[in-house]
Amino acid sequence: xxxxxxxxxxxxxxxxxxxxxxxLTGDKRTQAExxxxxxxxxxxxxxxxxxxxxSDAAGQAREFAGDAFDKxxxxxxxxxxxxxxxxxxxxxxxxxxxxxxxxxxxxxRG
Numbered sequence: 001x002x003x004x005x006x007x008x009x010x011x012x013x014x015x016x017x018x019x020x021x022x023x024l025t026g027d028k029r030t031q032a033e034x035x036x037x038x039x040x041x042x043x044x045x046x047x048x049x050x051x052x053x054x055s056d057a058a059g060q061a062r063e064f065a066g067d068a069f070d071k072x073x074x075x076x077x078x079x080x081x082x083x084x085x086x087x088x089x090x091x092x093x094x095x096x097x098x099x100x101x102x103x104x105x106x107x108x109r110g
Contacts, residue, residue: 002055004048012041 019034072079
C-alpha cells in the first residue's frame with residue numbers, strides 16, 4: 001500500500017474529527033478547517049490509490065512481457081542468432097548511409 005494512501009486516510013479522518021468538533025461547538029472556522037483537511041486527505045488518498053493501480057498494472061505488463069519472451073524463445077530458439085546476423089549485416093549500411101539503409105527496406109531487400 002502506498003504511503004500517500006495511509007497519510008491521506010489519516011488526514012481525512014483527522015479532518016472529519018475536526019469538522020465534527022466545529023459542528024458541536026458551532027465554530028465555523030474549525031468546521032471549515034476540518035472540511036479542508038478532509039478534502040486534502042481524500043485527494044492524497046486517491047493519489048496513492050492511483051499510484052498503486054499504476055504500479056500493479058506495470059507489474060502485470062512486465063510479467064506478461066516476460067512470459068511472452070520466454071514462449072517466443074522456446075518456440076523460436078534461433079531468433080536471437082538470426083536477429084544478430086541481420087543486425088551485423090545492416091550495421092555498415094547504417095553508418096555509411098542511413099537513407100541508403102531505408103531504401104533497402106523500401107525496395108524489399110531487407
